[in-house]
Structure formats: structure tokens, C-alpha cells
Amino acid sequence: xxxxLGNPVRADDSVGLAVIRELRxxxxxxxxxxxxxxxxxxxxxxxxxxxxxxxxxxxAMCTGQVAPGTFRRLALGDLGATRTTTCSHDTSLPTALExxxxxxxxxxxxxxxxxxxxxxxxxxxxxxxxxxxxxxxRVAAAILAELHGSRGA
Amino acid sequence: xxxxxxxxxxxxEGHGRIEIFLDDAGNVANVYFQVPELxxxxxxxxxxxxxDMPVITNRICGVCPEAHHMAATKALDDLFQxxxxxxxxxxxxxxxxxxxxxxxxxxxxxxxxxxxxVGPDAPPAERNILGVIGKVGLETGKQVIACRARNHExxxxxxxxxxxxxxxxxxxxxxxxxxxxxxxxxxxxxxNVDFARFSLKAxxxxxxxxxxxxxxxxxxxxxxxxxxxxxxxxxxxxxFYDGLIRVVDPEGxxxxxxxxxxxxxxxxxxxxxxxxxxxxxxxxxxxxxxxxGKESGVYMATPLSxxxxxxxxxxxxxxxxxxxxxxxxxxQRVKGRYQPVxxxxxxxxxxxxxxxxxAERMLELAQDPEITSPEVRRIPSGAxxxxxxxGSVEAPRGTLTHHYxxxxxxxxxxxxxxxxxxxxxxxxxxxLKRAAEKMIHGGQVIEEGLLNRIEMGFRxxxxxxxxxxxxxxxxxxxxxxxxxARGELVRTLRRG
Numbered sequence: 001x002x003x004x005l006g007n008p009v010r011a012d013d014s015v016g017l018a019v020i021r022e023l024r025x026x027x028x029x030x031x032x033x034x035x036x037x038x039x040x041x042x043x044x045x046x047x048x049x050x051x052x053x054x055x056x057x058x059x060a061m062c063t064g065q066v067a068p069g070t071f072r073r074l075a076l077g078d079l080g081a082t083r084t085t086t087c088s089h090d091t092s093l094p095t096a097l098e099x100x101x102x103x104x105x106x107x108x109x110x111x112x113x114x115x116x117x118x119x120x121x122x123x124x125x126x127x128x129x130x131x132x133x134x135x136x137x138r139v140a141a142a143i144l145a146e147l148h149g150s151r152g153a
Numbered sequence: 154x155x156x157x158x159x160x161x162x163x164x165x166e167g168h169g170r171i172e173i174f175l176d177d178a179g180n181v182a183n184v185y186f187q188v189p190e191l192x193x194x195x196x197x198x199x200x201x202x203x204x205d206m207p208v209i210t211n212r213i214c215g216v217c218p219e220a221h222h223m224a225a226t227k228a229l230d231d232l233f234q235x236x237x238x239x240x241x242x243x244x245x246x247x248x249x250x251x252x253x254x255x256x257x258x259x260x261x262x263x264x265x266x267x268x269x270x271v272g273p274d275a276p277p278a279e280r281n282i283l284g285v286i287g288k289v290g291l292e293t294g295k296q297v298i299a300c301r302a303r304n305h306e307x308x309x310x311x312x313x314x315x316x317x318x319x320x321x322x323x324x325x326x327x328x329x330x331x332x333x334x335x336x337x338x339x340x341x342x343x344x345n346v347d348f349a350r351f352s353l354k355a356x357x358x359x360x361x362x363x364x365x366x367x368x369x370x371x372x373x374x375x376x377x378x379x380x381x382x383x384x385x386x387x388x389x390x391x392x393f394y395d396g397l398i399r400v401v402d403p404e405g406x407x408x409x410x411x412x413x414x415x416x417x418x419x420x421x422x423x424x425x426x427x428x429x430x431x432x433x434x435x436x437x438x439x440x441x442x443x444x445x446g447k448e449s450g451v452y453m454a455t456p457l458s459x460x461x462x463x464x465x466x467x468x469x470x471x472x473x474x475x476x477x478x479x480x481x482x483x484x485q486r487v488k489g490r491y492q493p494v495x496x497x498x499x500x501x502x503x504x505x506x507x508x509x510x511x512a513e514r515m516l517e518l519a520q521d522p523e524i525t526s527p528e529v530r531r532i533p534s535g536a537x538x539x540x541x542x543x544g545s546v547e548a549p550r551g552t553l554t555h556h557y558x559x560x561x562x563x564x565x566x567x568x569x570x571x572x573x574x575x576x577x578x579x580x581x582x583x584x585l586k587r588a589a590e591k592m593i594h595g596g597q598v599i600e601e602g603l604l605n606r607i608e609m610g611f612r613x614x615x616x617x618x619x620x621x622x623x624x625x626x627x628x629x630x631x632x633x634x635x636x637x638a639r640g641e642l643v644r645t646l647r648r649g
Contacts, residue, residue, distance in 0.1 A: 102294065
């Protein structure tokens with residue numbers, strides 16, 4: 001399963017959704033891969049991936065340390081999440097995942113996260129800024145390559 | 154693999170920042186809580202067909218889209234001057250109650266509850282849903298998950314989509330309820346009632362029965378005697394979906410009761426030079442600064458204020474809890490209402506009482522013979538009210554108002570929203586100041602304690618400033634800057 005996270009009306013925040021749309025064009029009809037656009041993290045994110053073996057999450061990131069449009073492949077531990085409840089409305093992804101695991105619910109064992117550095121989330125807009133828009137096909141290609149790699153293996 | 158460090162400090166522009174100024178003696182002089190500006194919302198809406206607003210505004214936030222969808226749909230009823238048929242109103246309210254149950258349950262178990270169930274002084278790494286499950290058992294965790302899942306399914310079936318609903322249309326709702334679906338909804342509503350009762354019992358056993366927590370709630374920590382706002386029906390009972398907006402003063406005397414259409418006559422917005430977000434206040438009373446009392450126009454719009462503004466609750470079990478709630482605080486009924494409770498930590502308890510009310514109301518509506526009526530839409534004539542359309546609901550986080558104007562072609566010319574949290578901006582600043590004053594004396598700061606206290610003061614309002622901004626790492630960082638009397642930065646406390 002590939003999940004794109006973002007807010008469709010908050011400019012660069014929607015980059016995860018744009019990647020899903022890009023993938024949808026290339027993966028239509030492919031069996032065994034589900035593409036999902038999601039608008040909220042935390043519990044919603046884990047609820048979306050219950051029952052899948054493998055999940056790929058695509059989201060905006062805002063480190064301020066790399067140029068907009070830069071993307072990184074991350075693992076759960078790279079999130080720097082502190083397992084506190086300071087997330088705005090429910091909880092962090094690692095905490096939510098741990099919750100489902102304790103319930104012995106089938107959450108994906110294999111989870112990767114693609115973060116794309118963004119620059120603007122404070123303008124109401126459906127468009128992406130140029131450097132972020134340029135990253136969309138490249139991230140989609142990287143995810144496709146990984147999916148094909150593992151399917152071929 | 155490359156590791157990326159994600160430092161919340163870099164995301165401050167996108168989130169709130171708290172600035173604490175000390176006086177010469179090192180005590181708290183002032184506290185500022187800055188909220189970032191979200192640019193261009195009105196510009197974004199202008200020129201769009203106004204009937205698109207319920208599906209556009211519900212994207213402002215991934216957490217409470219149902220509330221935006223409902224307020225927007227009601228604003229369209231008003232704009233197109235069309236009264237939905239009775240069954241449509243019931244279906245809308247039923248949908249909205251299901252949302253309330255899941256939203257309030259999530260807040261209690263995942264966000265607010267850990268402070269009480271795990272403990273306010275527990276290490277932050279334990280003060281979360283995992284800590285709650287550790288205390289109350291896996292079964293409760295399963296119940297939280299099941300509650301969310303069953304209500305999300307009802308929301309999906311009634312609203313047309315799992316997260317951002319689409320079914321609200323001017324004059325009604327785009328789908329009616331089949332007898333089969335009604336049966337499913339009734340089952341879910343019964344489970345919701347049971348779970349809400351279970352949650353209130355857990356609150357009584359784990360929080361109220363524990364002298365330390367009980368004292369914390371009853372103490373003057375975060376006690377602010379402000380005005381209280383809530384929506385009530387014709388019998389002055391709380392209603393989330395529709396009614397008149399009622400405001401009671403700190404003693405419980407009714408100050409205002411008005412239809413949302415008149416909001417601009419009663420609510421003004423204060424601009425402060427240090428933040429983009431405006432501070433709403435009661436025009437009639439006036440702005441006196443960040444102070445409480447009858448002379449200050451600051452009001453709150455929260456689960457606690459909604460109970461304060463109601464004479465009673467319309468459903469039997471929730472009303473029993475309502476009585477218990479005021480009895481615990483020793484409130485007396487004066488002119489039909491209980492004297493308001495001002496202990497802000499009691500908001501958590503009030504939220505659970507509201508959850509029970511929503512569950513019971515959902516069950517009532519599911520059993521209403523009219524709920525399966527196919528008459529769920531009245532087609533508008535096409536005429537547009539030149540005065541614009543205004544709609545409001547009680548969002549879980551406060552009274553939510555949508556206001557649109559459109560030209561003769563039905564294209565948006567003006568859009569204004571007052572979102573739930575905005576109502577509470579001034580009270581939140583006051584609670585933060587209280588926390589800082591309690592924890593900083595003569596410049597001595599208890600670091601972890603200050604962060605905890607600030608978080609607790611914050612969390613009870615469940616603020617939605619970060620609506621929609623959930624770029625990685627998906628948490629709201631908390632940064633507090635301490636400055637001396639000359640404004641020099643003396644220390645930064647940070648969590649993220």
C-alpha cells in the first residue's frame with residue numbers, strides 16, 4: 001500500500017497527494033498495490049494501513065536544512081518522534097503503530113516513509129511551488145523502482 | 154541509510170510560539186502566544202461556485218472536516234433561502250452525532266486522558282495512549298479502536314466519504330437512510346452509549362476517586378471566570394447541530410441569546426500587534442485585555458462552556474451526569490441554570506458528558522420513524538440572499554461560524570470563518586500565563602514541569618491552530634522562549 005499524506009488546499013503540504021496521483025497513472029491495473037490519499041496523520045494513518053504487509057508513506061517534510069524539493073527515504077526511527085502526546089489531535093505515528101501492535105492487529109512489518117522538503121504550507125492554494133512540483137515524478141519513480149525491485153525478487 | 158534530523162525549531166513559523174517575559178525580579182510579567190497566519194483563504198474562495206464551499210472548507214482540516222462541512226452546508230441553506238425538510242435535518246444531526254462520539258472519545262483516551270490516567274507528573278514518554286492502555290488494560294484500547302472504526306463507517310455511509318464528507322447540499326442531504334442502514338446505525342448508537350457510560354465510569358474511578366487528581370481539577374489551576382458560550386434549543390438545552398447561541402456571564406446570568414445570523418452584532422475581534430490571529434470578544438462588554446471577570450468581554454466556547462450555557466441536557470443519562478457534575482463543584486441553580494464551573498481542567502469531564510449526550514441523541518434519531526424518509530432535499534429556487542449566508546454549529550472545539558456572500562451568478566465574493574479554537578484564543582493565552590506564573594518564581598524555572606503545565610493548559614482546549622499543518626514529523630512542537638525585562642532571550646525550552 002502506498003499512502004500519500006497532505007492537505008489538498010495548503011500549497012506544498014499536498015505533495016504527498018500529488019505523488020499518489022502520479023503513481024495512479026502508472027500503476028492502474030497493477031494487482032497487489034493499493035494507492036490511498038489521506039488527509040490526516042496519527043491514528044488515521046495507522047487505521048489506513050491495517051491489514052497490509054508493507055506500507056509506503058509519502059509526506060511533506062519541513063526541516064529547513066535542505067533545499068525545497070529534496071526528498072529522503074526514511075524509516076520509522078528517523079522521524080525523531082518522541083512518543084509524547086504533543087501531536088495536535090491524537091498521537092504520533094510510532095505511538096499509534098505501537099498501540100495497534102499491542103492489540104495484536106495486523107499492521108505492516110515493512111514501513112518506509114518518503115519525505116519531500118517543502119517551502120510553503122501557509123498559503124491556501126491547490127498548486128505546488130516549482131521545486132516541490134519537480135520532485136513529484138522523481139519520488140514516484142523512486143517508489144516504483146522499489147516496488148518493482150521487490151516484486152521481481 | 155541517511156538519517157535526517159528534524160528539528161522542530163525550524164518549523165516554528167508554521168506553528169505557535171510562546172514568549173514569556175519576566176520582570177526585574179524574575180517573575181512573570183507577560184506571556185504571548187503567537188499563532189501563524191494562514192494566508193489567502195478568502196482569495197482562495199473568491200470566484201468559486203458557492204455550492205462548492207462545503208467540500209472546500211472541509212479540507213481546511215483533516216480532524217474536524219465534518220464540522221466545517223455542516224456549518225458550510227447550513228450557510229448555504231441561509232444563502233439560498235431554503236429550509237431543509239425535517240428528515241434532512243435529522244439525518245444531518247445523526248451524522249454529526251456519530252462524528253462527535255468519535256472525536257470526543259479520541260480526545261479523552263489519546264490526548265487529554267493521559268494527564269489524569271497516567272499522571273500529570275509522569276515522564277512525557279509514558280503520558281500517551283500506550284500509558285493509558287498500560288493502566289486500564291488492552292481491552293479499553295480495543296474499545297477505543299472499535300469506537301473509531303464503527304463511527305467512521307457510519308460517517309462514510311452517511312457522508313459519502315470517509316474523511317471529507319460530500320453529502321451536505323443546500324436544502325438538505327444528498328442521500329436518505331435505508332431501513333437496513335438505520336438498523337446498523339441503531340446498533341452503533343447503542344454501542345456508543347455503552348462506551349460513553351464506560352468512559353464516564355472510568356473517569357469517576359480513576360480520576361475523581363483519586364484525591365490528587367480530584368484536587369487538581371477542583372483547585373484554582375487554570376481557573377478563569379470568563380463568559381461561557383454554547384448553542385441551545387428552544388428549551389435552553391445544549392444542541393450541537395442547531396439553535397440559538399447563548400452566552401452566560403461568570404455568575405450564570407444570561408447575557409446574550411441570538412441566531413448566528415447576528416454574530417457580527419455581538420462578537421468583535423481584537424487585533425494585537427504581536428500575533429496574526431484576532432481575539433474575538435463580546436461587543437456588549439468590551440475588550441479589557443487578557444483578564445477574567447464580568448467586566449471583561451473574554452468568553453470561552455468549549456465543552457465546559459456549553460454545559461454552563463445550558464439549563465439541562467436533552468437526554469436522560471447525560472442529564473444525570475450533568476447534575477452530578479455541578480453537584481461536585483457545589484454549584485446551585487440560579488434562575489434555571491447552575492452557577493458556571495470555571496475550573497478549566499473540568500473541560501475533560503464535560504467532554505465525556507457531551508460524548509454521552511451525543512451517543513444518546515444518535516440513538517434517539519436512529520429510532521425516529523422519520524429518519525428513513527426519502528424526503529431529504531428541498532431544491533432551492535436559485536435566488537440568492539443579497540445579505541449573504543451564515544451558518545453555525547457547535548464544533549467539538551467551540552462554536553463554528555461560516556459566512557459567505559455571492560454574486561447573482563452564485564460565485565463567492567466574500568468568505569469569513571470563525572473557527573472553534575479562535576473563540577478560545579484569549580482564554581488559552583490566560584491559561585498559559587497562569588501556568589507560567591505558577592512555575593516561575595524569581596527567575597527559577599522548573600523546566601519539565603513548565604512544559605507539562607503549559608501542555609495541560611493547552612490540551613484542555615484541544616486547540617486546532619495547526620489545522621492542516623501536519624508535515625513531518627506530525628507533532629506540534631512546543632517552544633517556550635523566556636525573556637528578561639529588557640526582552641533579551643534568557644532561555645528556550647523545547648519539545649517536539
